Amino acid sequence: MAKLAETAEIELKIRLASENVAKMQAWLNGLPNAAHHQVVLGNTYYDTPDRFFAHEQMGLRVRTENTRYEMTLKTAGKVVDGVHIRPEYNLPLNEPKPDFAQLNAHFQLGFENAAQINAELLPTFSTDFTRHIWLVRYQQSQIEIALDQGNIRNPLGECEICELEFELKTGQLKDILALIVQMPVMQGIWFSDLSKAQRGYYLGQAVKFSEEISKSLKADSLVKQEAPLADYIREYPENSAYLSVLNQQLKTEFNWAQMQAYLKSPTYFAQNLARLTQRYAG
Template identity: 25%
Template sequence: MQEIELKFLVPESRLKGLLRQAQIKSSEVTQLAAHYYDTPDQQLAQAGIGLRIRQEGDAWVQTIKAGGDGIAARLEHNAVLDNKQVQAMLESNTLMPDLSIYKNTSVAPALAKFKLKKLAKKLIRLYVTDVERTTRLLVDDSDDESNNHIEMAYDYGEIIHGNDETYRTAIQEIEFELISGDIDFLFTTAKTWCKRYKLCLSTVTKAERGGLLITERNHSPAVGADLNRLTVNKNSSIPAFIRAAVHNCLLQILPNSSAIVAGSDDDDHILQLYIGTARLQAALQVFASYSDEINPDWLPILKQTAALLSEYRELTYLASHIEPDLQQQGAPIVDWTADIDALKMTPKDTVSANDFQLTLLELIAFTMSDPSLEPQADKPVIDKLAKTLSKQYAKLGKTAQMLQSKKGADFDSITIENNDLKNKALESVGSKDIDSGSINSKNVDVENDDIENIDIDDNDEEQAIHELHHQLTTLLYISEFAAPLLDKKKSKKKTKRWLKRVVKAQTALNQYRNHLTYQQCYQLKSETDINALYGAGWFAAMLAIDYKHTEKCLAKVTDSSIF
């Protein structure tokens, strides 16, 4: 069967109030003792599979979880075990799961790449959980005929290392699982509790946390964009396409935001969350007409979140990377500690903000809603997408021409003709097998872009640079979303070559903008610390070199005849 649930971390400041609602007379308290199994090198975890045997009250249940949409839905199979057999195995320390029960079940495809007999011999108990679960049934009383039921479960306890009980980590989380009825009731209920108790979404399972414990890590690695998980094709409808694009962005956003609300201040988590948010902003803005269910309030909240993350990362990156590099060049020391401490919002504060968490919930609900109920459900996206991409390409050309007017003859080569994109030309838009890692990797320093359209002041060259970068990056992102629509090898090769040029130009322009930002930071810092003048001068010199390289890379994109 498919399990649909939402999990949240509970802030200490709201715990007492939440428990008053969880621990009512009709609620039930159950002790859960679970044994989790995997191979020593965690082959199951790497495949997104969790396997456990858990005591649930008086019963012992073997459970496997796998697959699903990667966000709120997972495949789950439960099998009640014989109590006497389990007790005997516990006494002899031989309790192991029986994998043979999964043949011809819904989870069989998830285990297809494993040879079950061979896998069974490799399994070991990696960790156990000791949890007190408080459950309460939430019923929709707005309609007497509704069958909407949700199980709320508050878990409090520990994960314990399977071989060394001194290694432990605490569990304090709440889950909402749809038992029956309309999925909208699940999200409406979750939003109410999230708003009231400032809950924070978490995609980290107990199995994943156990894996982190035994490897002595606090958080899973940062997650970048994975276009191979974008579920669209040339037959996708218009509303189905935008849902798939948003879902793909959330697959990048949620793991990184989950790590940050759990306490990570790792630069990679912050960067990948920012990139995922930027991709999402591009999709929601450019594809806004693809669905009537897109909430216009989402974009401002995403934009604000991205700006705060960028502000924090800008200063921490200066302190941890730029400053040491400059000192190796002989620069005097500049201390950025006070500047970082003066920031109003840390990444955890930013991501834990209620408006952002509620927006994430609404976005998840949007991706799980039925696209066939929308007005454009009978129209293939390939027709409309062609016009959308042509329009975005034209915007890039207009912005490039504006920048050309600022720079004069130096930018003569950067021009774009506003060509209309024919439907058949969509074959040259993107490629699923393109390696876009260079734009999503930890080595790319991405700063905040205004995803909304802006009017460029004729006297503001810097604003023109930022807008050009925004248009170029947006074009790349939406082209990548269109990649699975390709079906001709010749077109794929041409497009792959073109998109590589876009990535190279985006990277070059990114570096130019970043160096411009750093130059301004050091220039401003020099008003209170004369040592910062070295950095200001160094980056001023770098900008001239960056500009020439950026000009060449942009010319290869804008002179292209792909459209």
């Protein structure tokens, strides 16, 4: 059996409109010394009937790649302006069935009721996508860039996956940001704090996302408020209260449609990139 692994994943997530994929692929294929390959990934996320992992802001999945199976627990970690920094725990499996009790025991995660959780696990949603991967050496860092295209499905419906993930394998986060500065930017591209797992939980249940936003509105940091509001407004039903709050923060006077377009614009993308670059410049 393959070696069990615990890693602290550092990645930056960028969503994009499907019409921008060809231009983005052309840029990625033109990167110097970039090794490219493609995989097809099937992922089933599991949770208990009372949504234990969702409440703890975790995601438990079983991934299928050809005839290989792997279970992963992703913890909440820290997410700011599309930068995701979170511990994850990986366990190779002999079959596509979760074994949370074994993962808990190996990594000494401290879940006293791990066996009960494992017995109650049910498939909650799936994410199935094709992943194009480029491994790039840039400045002092090794960066893995993944372009994912596919779908998220749960019993309430489905939605599209079309996103880029820049994962830091070795080096410094500032090198990822320096590389992104060179990326083609167009209407329909944006940083996102939402993971695939969160989108799966919220699919068809916008009210659950609203509950999380209500928590963020109590935060002291305007950035902590801005990111979830922006993610909501881009894709979910109109909410005049959220629009008013974000207009105040951004010092704008947009209606809902105008705000949706602005939040996917090159101007807003550049502002977020500049803020990230300043934060991680050291």
